[in-house]
Amino acid sequence: MLTVDNVSVFYGRVRALDRVSISVNQGEIVSIIGPNGAGKSTLLWTVMGVNRPASGSLRWRGERLRSAPDWVAARGISMVPERRRLFDNLTVRENLLIGAYLRKWDLSMRQDMETVFRLFPILKERLDQYAGTLSGGEQQMLAIGRAMMGRPTLLLFDEPSLGLAPALASEVLRAIQRIREEGTTCLLAEQNAFKALEMADRAYVMNTGRVALQGSGKEVLANPEVRAAYLGIKAGDE
Amino acid sequence: MLLQTTITGLAIGGIYALMAVGYSLVFSILNFSNFAHGSVIMLGAYAGYFVLTRAGAPFPVAIAGSMLAGAVIGVANERLAYKPLRVRNARPLYFMISAMGVAIFLENLVYATLGAHFYSYPEVLGRSIVRIGEASIGVLDLFALAFSSVAITGLHLFLQRTKSGLAIRACSFDMTVASVFGIRLDRVVGLVFAIAGALAGLSGVFLGMKYMAYPTMGWITNKAYVAAVIGGLGSLPGAVVGGIALGLLETFVSVYVSSIIRDVFSFSALVLVLLAMPNGLMGKYVEEKI
Structure with missing residues (x-):
């Protein structure tokens, strides 16, 4: 449904996204995890049409997405920005x-x-x-x-659990699952990696503007590097 | 005398408020002081004058004509001078410099085409006076007060009750997020300049009737800018309060102290308010207020 193909985005001379490719299928929850500054927000704002890609393409149901948020919104894409806004x-x-x-x-x-x-x-x-x-x-x-x-047909969530008490964070993430059950496709950028991976159909790990790893939520969750880097679990700890 | 001074003060304050609202409205959306606003007011005064004299139209038509002219000029000003900066995310300072350029251009355009002489409005309302007890109040003042109240109330209702008004308020807080929900920024900005321009046209007619129409009359509006800053740039209630307060202050100083040092009081008031409340009486922005 959404295809991001080899997209690069610059802030001035800094490359914020480096040939990023992701896809989202209808009805999925897709999570993007990664540290601060990995480019998760930049990617979402680029899908939304606020950032203009320097190269690569974004397609939505076969149509090329324009870098104009009001136009993107009219196509049924909406967003929950980081820190609410x-x-x-x-x-x-x-x-x-x-x-x-x-x-x-x-x-x-x-x-x-x-x-x-x-x-x-x-x-x-x-x-x-x-x-x-x-x-x-x-x-x-x-x-x-x-x-x-x-x-919206596709809803982008940017760090929805950021700054919330654990109980509230879980409530918010549960709400996202219910929104998906009611038919809205969800693309989720989260630092709360464990929960985000657990609920995801598919997931991408981003680092320094690139997609470092991808797979089903379970696969990514089981990856030893991810466990060490994002979940703080070293091999043999369990 | 007291009643008379108060009504005159309110009338002048109402016109200041009309102009100040134009400054504040634009500031609330684009975060810069639109110094071309005074020139739009000046052109509105000329438009009203020509509709009255050359077309021989009645007073309400002149008001409508100058409001329409103000709206068109306001929108054209934005599209030609500010939009190119807006799409490049330029900083407010550049908008302000562009605005000053537009002001100088428009003034000189009038010098070059209509000349430097003063056009004095025909006496549509006459010099007629209404007596209330001891006080004799000019009809012009009453009209100014009535029109500015209606216009400002109308604007308030428009902003609070309509979908477009809500979009303007949303954009004044966060344009990027507003656009994420489908609000077309070009349209909202255009609408804001059309409203500010129409109010400029209206105030231009009253300024013209009070002081005549001439190329540099836009500088009178410095006072309105002072009113907007006193009230808190970007705040509409602030612009109204600032305008009325300044109008009353000036009239009382003129009557009871001396009209020569009137402006000393106005600018002192500005300095004092900013010293005590850097964001104005009702403002929310502490950032640059240029």
């Missing part, structure tokens, strides 16, 4: 409305808001509060809800 100056309701910006604001949108509230009931109580006044966990839920409001 909510509109703090807008209420919870308005943030959700922005998520549904490309749609007609009709009855179906109200139903979708209810779907978001079923997943994150707390948001319903906070509807008229400013997003900036929410707790970190609530903000992450709102960021996910906001993206869901656009009824």
Whole structure:
């Protein structure tokens, strides 16, 4: 469904992505793990059309993706950015409305808001509060809800569990699994490697702008180098 | 005397607020001070003048005409002078330099085509005066107050109640993320400049009626910029509060102290506010305010 083929991206003269190729099939959860600065965020922002690739191509259902976020959004791709990036100056309701910006604001949108509230009931109580006044966990839920409001086919998650208490992080990751069960394909960049690999159908390990390793979630999870580097488990520890 | 001074102050403050809102609206989206705004106001004053005199149209048509002209000039200004910088992610300083260039260009364009002389508006509203008790209040002041209140209330409702208004507010916080949800930045920026331009046109007509239309009248709007900074650049309520406060201050100083040192008070107020509250009365941005 999404094919990223040999994509390189530069920030000034720094190469942030070095001939990266990944693919995402319909209905999958695909996880990208790797340390800070590996290029995970850059890759997601490039898919979204915010970063312009210097070379390589991005294809979505056979169509070449443009480097224009509003155009990409209209193709059914949405995003939960790193550190939420909510509109703090807008209420919870308005943030959700922005998520549904490309749609007609009709009855179906109200139903979708209810779907978001079923997943994150707390948001319903906070509807008229400013997003900036929410707790970190609530903000992450709102960021996910906001993206869901656009009824995306593919949802990109950038570090959704970053900065959250472990219980909240698990809740957020469980929500992602439920979103997938309801038919949305998920591409997930995570530093919380263990959980991200466990729930992934397929996974990529990135390092210094390159794809270092790929395979099914289980395969990558079983890889000794990954275990040592990202999970802190040395061979023979168990 | 007190009532009269207050109404005159509010009227001038209303016009300042109209202009200040234009500065603030653009600042809230693109993070720079659009010094070409004053020139759009100046062109709006000319547009209103010509609609009234050459076309012989009634006053409401002149208002509509100058608002339309302001909106078109505002959008053209953005597309020609700022969009090329925007697509290259230029820093606010470059926008500001470009804005100053546009201001100088437009002023000289008027010198070259219409000349340096002052055009005095025909007395559509007359010099008529309304008496309320002891006070005699100019009809022009009442009109200025009414139009600026309606325009600012309308803008407020537009921003709070409509989908486009919500998009503008979202963009004022984070343009990149707004675009991720399908908001077309070109369209939002265009809309902001159209609104700011229309308000500039409206204020231009009232400035023209009060002080005549002439090429450098855009510099009066420095006062409106001061109002926007006092209120907090980027904040619309701030622009309104700053504009009204400045209008009242100036009128009271003119009446009770001396009109010669009026500007001393205005700029002192600016300095004092910035010393005490670096981001203005209602501003959120502590960063560069140029």
